[in-house]
Amino acid sequence: MAKYMLLIFGDPKQWDAMTPEEWRAHDAAHAAFNAAAGSRVLRGEQLESPPVATTLRAGSDGGLVLTDGPFLETKEGLGGYYLIQADDLDEVTKLAALLPEVRAAHSAVEIRPVVDHG
Amino acid sequence: MSAHVDAAVALAHRREWAQLLAVLARTTGDLELAEECVQEAFAQALVVWPVSGIPDRPGAWLTRVARNRALDELRRRAALRRRLPLLVTDGPVSGPDSALDDDRLRLIFTCCHPALSQEAQAALTLRLVCGLSTGEVARAFLVSEATMAARLTRAKKKIATARIPYRTPAPESLGARVSVVLEVVQLIFTTGHTAPAGPGLVRHDLLDRALDLGRLLHLLMPTSAEVAAQLALMLLTSARAAARVSSDGRLLLLSEQDRSLWNPSRIAQGVALLDEALRRGPASRYALQAAIAATHASAASWEATDWAEIVELYSRLFVLWPSPVVALNRAVAVGMRDGPAAGLAALSPLLSEPALATYPYLSAARADFLRQLGRVSEAASAYEEALVLTSNDVERRFLLERLGAL
Numbered sequence: 001m002a003k004y005m006l007l008i009f010g011d012p013k014q015w016d017a018m019t020p021e022e023w024r025a026h027d028a029a030h031a032a033f034n035a036a037a038g039s040r041v042l043r044g045e046q047l048e049s050p051p052v053a054t055t056l057r058a059g060s061d062g063g064l065v066l067t068d069g070p071f072l073e074t075k076e077g078l079g080g081y082y083l084i085q086a087d088d089l090d091e092v093t094k095l096a097a098l099l100p101e102v103r104a105a106h107s108a109v110e111i112r113p114v115v116d117h118g
Numbered sequence: 119m120s121a122h123v124d125a126a127v128a129l130a131h132r133r134e135w136a137q138l139l140a141v142l143a144r145t146t147g148d149l150e151l152a153e154e155c156v157q158e159a160f161a162q163a164l165v166v167w168p169v170s171g172i173p174d175r176p177g178a179w180l181t182r183v184a185r186n187r188a189l190d191e192l193r194r195r196a197a198l199r200r201r202l203p204l205l206v207t208d209g210p211v212s213g214p215d216s217a218l219d220d221d222r223l224r225l226i227f228t229c230c231h232p233a234l235s236q237e238a239q240a241a242l243t244l245r246l247v248c249g250l251s252t253g254e255v256a257r258a259f260l261v262s263e264a265t266m267a268a269r270l271t272r273a274k275k276k277i278a279t280a281r282i283p284y285r286t287p288a289p290e291s292l293g294a295r296v297s298v299v300l301e302v303v304q305l306i307f308t309t310g311h312t313a314p315a316g317p318g319l320v321r322h323d324l325l326d327r328a329l330d331l332g333r334l335l336h337l338l339m340p341t342s343a344e345v346a347a348q349l350a351l352m353l354l355t356s357a358r359a360a361a362r363v364s365s366d367g368r369l370l371l372l373s374e375q376d377r378s379l380w381n382p383s384r385i386a387q388g389v390a391l392l393d394e395a396l397r398r399g400p401a402s403r404y405a406l407q408a409a410i411a412a413t414h415a416s417a418a419s420w421e422a423t424d425w426a427e428i429v430e431l432y433s434r435l436f437v438l439w440p441s442p443v444v445a446l447n448r449a450v451a452v453g454m455r456d457g458p459a460a461g462l463a464a465l466s467p468l469l470s471e472p473a474l475a476t477y478p479y480l481s482a483a484r485a486d487f488l489r490q491l492g493r494v495s496e497a498a499s500a501y502e503e504a505l506v507l508t509s510n511d512v513e514r515r516f517l518l519e520r521l522g523a524l
Contacts, residue, residue: 088206089281089282089283111280113279113280118201
């Protein structure tokens with residue numbers, strides 16, 4: 001067994017524009033994913049929209065600088081995540097295929113193995 | 119004796135490499151280690167066989183040497199408590215419970231896993247399944263050896279850390295996974311058939327490796343129509359290899375080729391496999407391409423070619439594979455069926471196709487129709503355009519000759 005992070009990326013404007021019906025279908029798909037994955041889901045959360053993000057980094061004078069917005073200033077941002085455990089990548093992709101974000105044109109799911117420190 | 123041993127080692131390399139590496143990869147769970155140990159076993163053979171004689175079963179000898187070397191290394195690692203990410207395997211396999219239970223297939227499907235880029239898939243397949251050296255793989259794809267070594271290392275690291283399983287695919291994904299494998303084989307074949315750059319038009323080493331892969335896949339998956347069709351396509355296309363370049367190194371068009379140089383046994387094998395593929399399932403993209411090659415192969419001469427049939431096959435192919443290159447080939451066939459004016463008209467919608475903007479064959483085809491229509495200055499500029507776009511020496515010489523003859 002290994003751990004994988006499923007990073008859900010997409011365009012927040014498109015998510016904001018979804019109708020209540022679309023959200024119901026969206027939530028139902030997430031419920032189906034959770035049902036299929038069962039105890040393999042260790043954790044999962046929806047994140048507030050990227051424009052709400054605050055980024056902290058080193059400033060030129062050696063101090064810390066807070067900036068308004070996400071680290072990557074891209075149209076698409078991180079919208080949520082799942083931390084799951086699975087035997088191999090094929091098992092993960094089979095489960096991730098159930099997520100509604102892999103069907104919408106503006107979003108996708110990035111699968112990242114979690115480093116195993118033994 | 120030494121030449122005799124070299125030949126025996128080379129033969130064993132070609133016959134046994136994939137099987138050896140595939141078994142070692144499963145038993146050690148480490149592609150890199152398997153690669154090193156198999157490599158070393160062949161190096162040992164070159165040293166030992168001249169003294170001890172060539173073993174009766176070279177494969178068994180090589181397996182024993184590679185396995186012992188791997189066990190030593192695994193013991194050493196255990197003593198050092200070094201933990202490396204291992205291949206996800208299903209463990210020791212207990213007898214053939216499925217038709218796909220073969221280590222070579224596991225290796226091929228792992229190398230051609232869709233989570234790897236096609237570049238990485240092709241490089242891994244040539245290195246791990248075909249046993250080409252890193253330098254040879256680098257030369258196949260026209261990159262430096264250092265670049266290729268880095269590409270191979272990155273791909274092997276991804277297989278281990280992302281846990282791409284060392285396994286044949288589940289039945290529900292088998293069709294899609296076979297297609298990925300066949301695309302890699304076809305890429306290797308095409309790279310060998312028309313080398314993108316360099317002195318020779320055909321790279322026989324790559325062609326032969328692609329054919330070996332196709333035969334192996336057909337042996338291991340005899341019921342797959344797509345596998346049979348792809349092998350048929352390679353056989354029918356490569357049957358013409360000896361006739362494509364003249365004795366002075368000039369590229370010969372299909373119309374100029376001496377058909378007595380076409381390899382009749384490859385054509386016969388290809389046609390038989392194509393028939394088999396068409397019996398087993400609906401015509402795949404490879405089956406239609408093979409049917410086109412078979413139509414050419416069965417024509418007694420260029421003039422006697424059934425161009426109506428070729429146009430029809432390209433039309434069906436375009437439905438399955440709407441590629442601009444297929445559209446280009448169809449337009450050329452229309453020109454052959456209905457004359458150069460019709461061909462030129464069929465090409466004209468493709469001139470605005472961005473995917474063909476740097477494709478030398480479009481300019482070359484246009485130039486040829488213009489030449490036949492006597493539109494000399496337009497033909498000249500089209501040949502010049504094609505010249506700018508190709509870097510294969512043989513093709514360049516052909517275009518220069520055509521340009522000179524205007």
